[in-house]
Amino acid sequence: MQVTGTVLTTRRVDAYHALTVVAPGVAERFRPGHFVSVAVGGPRTSMVTRRALSIHDVKPDYGGTVELVFTAKGPGTSWLAERRARDTLDLVGPLGRPFPLPRDPASCVLVGAEYGAAALFPLADALMERGCRIDFALGAASADRVFGAMRARRMAETTTLTTEDGSLGLRGSVTDVLPSVIADTRADVIYACGPMETLRAVTAVAIEFDIPVQVAVEESMACGIGVCMTCVLPVIGDDGVTRMVRACVEGPVFRGERVRFEDVGTIPFDALGAPGGGARNVG
Numbered sequence: 001m002q003v004t005g006t007v008l009t010t011r012r013v014d015a016y017h018a019l020t021v022v023a024p025g026v027a028e029r030f031r032p033g034h035f036v037s038v039a040v041g042g043p044r045t046s047m048v049t050r051r052a053l054s055i056h057d058v059k060p061d062y063g064g065t066v067e068l069v070f071t072a073k074g075p076g077t078s079w080l081a082e083r084r085a086r087d088t089l090d091l092v093g094p095l096g097r098p099f100p101l102p103r104d105p106a107s108c109v110l111v112g113a114e115y116g117a118a119a120l121f122p123l124a125d126a127l128m129e130r131g132c133r134i135d136f137a138l139g140a141a142s143a144d145r146v147f148g149a150m151r152a153r154r155m156a157e158t159t160t161l162t163t164e165d166g167s168l169g170l171r172g173s174v175t176d177v178l179p180s181v182i183a184d185t186r187a188d189v190i191y192a193c194g195p196m197e198t199l200r201a202v203t204a205v206a207i208e209f210d211i212p213v214q215v216a217v218e219e220s221m222a223c224g225i226g227v228c229m230t231c232v233l234p235v236i237g238d239d240g241v242t243r244m245v246r247a248c249v250e251g252p253v254f255r256g257e258r259v260r261f262e263d264v265g266t267i268p269f270d271a272l273g274a275p276g277g278g279a280r281n282v283g
Contacts, residue, residue, distance in 0.1 A: 036066065118148065188212075
């Protein structure tokens with residue numbers, strides 16, 4: 001649904017920005033893994049495409065609020081970072097395919113890199129309501145870019161932190177410590193959010209341990225509703241056929257082993273409809 005939401009609060013979270021927006025319809029329909037697309041620039045702007053933002057938190061305040069976390073790295077998100085309380089935003093959501101939840105209690109490792117980790121916290125709440133064990137592995141380039149470390153420590157059985165510069169936790173990437181976290185927690189499933197290279201590495205570790213992995217991909221989305229086709233990526237279907245699917249509609253959550261990470265940004269020759277004839281992928 002499309003709503004005009006009023007900004008309730010704004011805050012800095014280390015290197016990131018967080019906006020809490022009153023959006024009852026979006027909050028009511030939200031499931032962990034959903035996102036919203038936000039119009040940027042104001043009514044007279046030349047920035048016609050929206051910005052897709054993950055939902056970090058949902059609360060019943062004022063009929064329903066959503067908190068959006070992002071980094072200001074371009075004109076659109078820089079404009080968002082300048083919003084103040086009582087400003088209004090045009091939101092469409094909740095969008096996308098949410099995380100699937102286990103039917104029975106399970107040991108779940110949640111892997112987040114940079115501000116992509118924001119989407120893992122409502123997921124953690126939902127998993128804990130089902131009696132699941134939660135363990136976090138969070139990483140980033142530096143301490144100010146690790147999102148949610150304190151909240152993760154309050155929620156989880158264990159929280160492992162990594163930074164590439166060694167300024168917080170262990171030095172290295174979050175995928176460096178993932179094998180030991182899986183072994184120590186006897187993980188049944190992995191959920192991951194973050195840059196595509198991180199998701200690719202997390203998936204490789206999950207395949208090595210032969211446990212399922214659900215990844216929320218980060219692809220550029222101009223419309224968020226499946227029309228513009230800017231967010232397509234190659235994914236192997238249940239029938240073994242690779243198709244170019246839309247991250248905003250068929251995703252953003254996929255089974256990690258089904259995403260052809262090495263071919264993201266291209267159309268594989270064997271994808272359905274490609275010049276290669278859409279041959280079955282047996283890899």
